[in-house]
Amino acid sequence: MKAVVKTRPEPGFVEIKEVPIPKIKPDEVLVKIHATGVCGTDILLADWKYVGRSPVNPPIILGHEGAGEIVEVGANVKHVKIGDRVGMEALLGCGHCHYCRQGNINLCPDWDHLGIDFDGTYAEYIAFPAIGVHVLPDNISYEEAAFLEPIxxxxxxxxxxxxxxxxxxxxxxxxxxxxxxxxxxxxxxxxxxxxxxxxxxxxxxxxxxxxxxxxxxxxxxxxxxxxxxxxxxxxxxxxxxxxxxxxxxxxxxxxxxxxxxxxxxxxxxxxxxxxxxxxxxxxxxxxxxVVGSLPRHYETANRWLENGVVKIDKMVTHTLGFNDALKAFELMKNKEAGKVLFKAEL
CATH class of the missing domain: 3.40.50.720 (NAD(P)-binding Rossmann-like Domain)
Known part of the structure; x- marks a missing residue:
């Protein structure tokens, strides 16, 4: 499959590569990505200026704003099924620390961040923990749902x-x-x-x-x-x-x-x-x-999109394919775009 990969821990070295389709674990789903947005964090990673909680270890597939269709489910996954259209959370807590047990996974000292700690959404397929997916209402497009995370x-x-x-x-x-x-x-x-x-x-x-x-x-x-x-x-x-x-x-x-x-x-x-x-x-x-968001915030974001509280049509100024990743980063870096959207099929 095609993917946008940060290959080395220094400025530049973002490559469009052919990589294997990931294998899922029993508690994961395989999502075929249809749309994914470009965030400033991705640009910082590309320029090797990102300073986060833990070191980023290339090679890693970038991207943390995405939506797609479930094409495979792990043996332990019961609440979603093949064919479900979903968006994905960006932060996943450890599940057992003080903050996670209070429901504040955004404060977890050992969180995993999509596209930073594990492979992200700039790929045709992603293996993702099923606990972090949100099924989309029928009237929300993949392009809209790609922005559930910032919303x-x-x-x-x-x-x-x-x-x-x-x-x-x-x-x-x-x-x-x-x-x-x-x-x-x-x-x-x-x-x-x-x-x-x-x-x-x-x-x-x-x-x-x-x-x-x-x-x-x-x-x-x-x-x-x-x-x-x-x-x-x-x-x-x-x-x-x-x-x-x-x-x-x-x-x-x-x-x-x-x-x-x-x-x-x-x-x-x-x-x-x-x-x-x-x-x-x-x-x-x-x-x-305000740091990150919680599962309930994604559910509300889903309703905002479903009911037209927020819209993306005037914000998305450029729609590109993964092959144009470097162009997309420059457009965002130079503030020439409102929001850039990748469509995996382009």
Whole structure:
């Protein structure tokens, strides 16, 4: 089968290779991949800049956003069957630690991450633990279901910090997580949605407008917080969704929040510090990190897609085959795409 493989632990060395179809274990299913999305994590892995919980050990098949059809089930699998159309969770907990036993597998210190700890979705077939698959409603396409993972993270964020009808919501970072957040905020009844990007985000900001953003700003690298305050009569946003993942975007997100407002951080700004600490205290802000998602969040993401709460048609700007993997990575890296989708049959 064809697969996109990170072959060596250094920048580059992503190859399209022919590899054997995997053999499944008794608790696994074999899924024929139909569609899979490109994430920023895949680009970091390709450039060998990813810093995760545990070392990545090439060779490994990349990809963790995918959907397909079950073509084989292991001997111990009872809850799904051959022919089921499914999406897949990205994080799988150890099952026995303190956090897993509480149901918080996203906090498991020994989780396995699809496409990082074991072979991912950039392949024609994948062997995957059956406990982590979600059967798709009939009206969800494989292309839509390929994005269950990023949508589930937005579900997690809004579960933690629900938006009240009429709220002013600022979304910092118009990447895929930000674009899904716009749609979710709109569906939740946000009164005004302000999206903040930088000078290189023009294409994505235009997509944001098409998805329901009321105001888009490209000054996230300078005076975005001041502009948001001006647009809200000096108050700031009730809810700020930080999806940029840089030190600047995190600092700006905190600075643009209203007193007693809520800020949730979805981006991994590893180099950042909370500089406006007095802002957090004096403004009585609630700041919450959002990492990964849980099985229930995937189920809700399924319903969001089923009922049209979020849509992918305006977000997916490029559909390519695995042979064009390097082109796909460049499109995302240069922010020339809203979202890139791989279709295995292309």
């Amino acid at each position: 589930s993270i937005v579900v997690h964020a809004l579960e933690s910090n629900p938006i009240t009808a009429g709220d002013t919501v600022a979304v910092v970072g118009p990447g895929p997580l930000g674009l899904f957040s716009i749609q979710a905020a709109k569906a939740a009844g946000a009164g005004k949605i302000i999206v903040v990007g930088t000078s290189v985000d023009e294409k994505r900001l235009q997509i944001a407008k098409g998805l329901g953003a009321d105001i888009v700003l490209n000054n996230g690298d300078s005076h975005a917080a001041e502009t948001v305050k001006e647009l809200t009569n000096g108050l700031g946003a009730d809810v700020v969704i930080e999806a940029g993942g840089t030190g600047t975007s995190i600092e700006q997100a905190i600075a643009m929040a209203k007193g007693a407002g809520e800020v949730y951080l979805m981006g991994f700004g590893k180099e950042s510090t909370i500089k406006p600490l007095t802002q957090v205290v004096r403004q009585n802000l609630t700041i919450k990190g």
